[in-house]
Amino acid sequence: MSTTIDLEALGDSAAIPDRIARFPFPFPRDTYRYSTNVEPAGSVVETPVGGWGTHPVDVDGRYREDLAERTRILAEDPTRFQALPHMEIAQWDAMLTLMRMLTDAHPETFSLDGDGAARRFTNRALGVEQSFVFGDPSTLPEPPLLFVGRHLQEDVVLLDQREGALWGDAGLVTFAADWSLRFDVGMSFLQIHGPVPRVHTEGVIPRAQQFLMGLQPGRQYRRTNWSLSVDRLLDQSTETYPVWGRDRRLLAEGPLEDVGRRLNLRVEVQHLVRLGVSGAIMFLIRTYLLPFEDIARVPEWAERLCRVLEELPEDMADYKGITRTREPGVRWLRTYGGVRS
Template sequence: MSTPTRIETTAEDIARYPFPLPERQYRYSTNVEPAGGRVETAAGAWGQLCIDIDRHFPAESAERAAILAADPTRHACLPHMIAAAWDAMLFILRELAEGYPERMSLTRDGQVYHWRNTDLGIDRNFVFGDAASLPTDPLSFVCAQIQEDVVLLDQRDGTLFADAGVVTFAADWSFGFDVGMSFLEIHGPVPRIHEERVITRAHDFLMRLAPGESYRRTNWTLTVDGKLDTSTEVYPEWGRDRRTLAEGPLAEVGERLYLRTEVQHLIRLPNSGAIMFLIRTYLLPFRAVATVPEWGERLHAVLAELPDDMADYKGLTRTRGPGLRWLSEFGGFGTAGTAGP
């Protein structure tokens, strides 16, 4: 599948960007906080809404549709998760209606809900749980209206399992492969997390979530050429990008290398009791990061200090060296002695 061209970065993109590095050193942690609070940054703010629709929606929606058409395994819902899928859809529609009341609304008359999305020209009635009242399954219906990926976790026998979702913008992992696996199995390859019990603590935290509770966290990595879909399924389409970046002119790194942030919302759905992960991905090229001096300096410090095993797991072995050199030479951050490999 061809790679969509990234829209030119604007001041609005920078102001809305959820910069993920609060310290000069990065280590794995649960780093969760209650959802919904505004986060001030050196360039602006983010975090006011659980579901964030921005100017990139048309392009990302079209890309999602193309990915799902080419690879249906990016969408799965095991039979016992149908109720959770309806629960997730209703939760998201309510969030959209609350966050964008001038463009979207959700009302109810007895058993019949009325959903209106003027952005997409949707105006229809549906009955919760009645498959015939929607044009498609509930996850497909709602994920066509948001930029977030969705993963639903079932809780049974004291363990969480990833049993449903729509994931088109994975960062070097495969939702199709992980469907039906436990939360702990999925995170098994991550270095350091077992000795430090990071994932065990995260699992225990999720298990304790009460119905309706919502938290969030951030995660980050680097990606080349602004690709959202860097799943393992399409590795042949993006794997060589890291090599061409490393071997190419240093001057091009600022445009080609992106800081990728995921804002992950963790929500215990109120009716089914399933846990929903909403994963929203934001991309910002190094050139734009460098326009915010605090961000450029912080990114340089984190990349320079990051242990090799963590850099390797994040897929940064080839890209962090060029990134550090570009930040040093073109951004003026760090020194030549700390420009990395």
């Protein structure tokens, strides 16, 4: 059973575990509205208990666990990987770029050797060593984007630019938040975001597309997105709705004491990179989950999250799928999480 969080040890930074210290808390203010909220990537975002954002690919203590979950999902549903035929070069481009990113961020774990077309990629954490020739599919055991995706905790979507628009024409997405790559593949950027409330009348999506289409090769930007999630369930794709949709209802109907342990703030850190060879835009989506009982260990976060949830308009709460869970979340924060104002 949950009890009121003891906040007395918060002054000791050593008491804050890594999952909290590195968590990308997404709210700079007490209200939330859709915006492009894009900034250059690569700099650390400091928080009251740590920071995040050093690299566009992030390897943490859940690395093997998350990749095992990806492998399980792909075995059950291979359609989580999609690639239209004209995206072949973009796949190779993305694979090589991501291998370089992994090596730059974690040289003790990853390496990429060779130059020209012939390369060798090594992942010491998984015990994988793979030689390949860029552009030659016979030198890899599976398509390039699928191969490299087995070494990342991020989901990856590749956007092709043509006809004055962006198109979601390839991707590996096993940890979606209430959407389906299989359904969206081949759609335009505007079509993909069609159901999002307010963003079209306020011009957010057209502005975002114009910004992305102006990205120069090698430039990296990032943004965050968020929702609420019951338990540490990374896969909340449309295909698995019967599982996580039921859990939201059961949490809302269950004991308030369980909410702090089971209800998570789900945050996506999304990186946007223009690839140099193919010209495609690579969209990386890394998902972080932190239960409310951990949020409550940082009083500034608990206060702000409570205010955001209370103020969020109904149409936005409905689209984010938090209509059932935000009210018990607010009640738990005020009853057990130390929020008084």
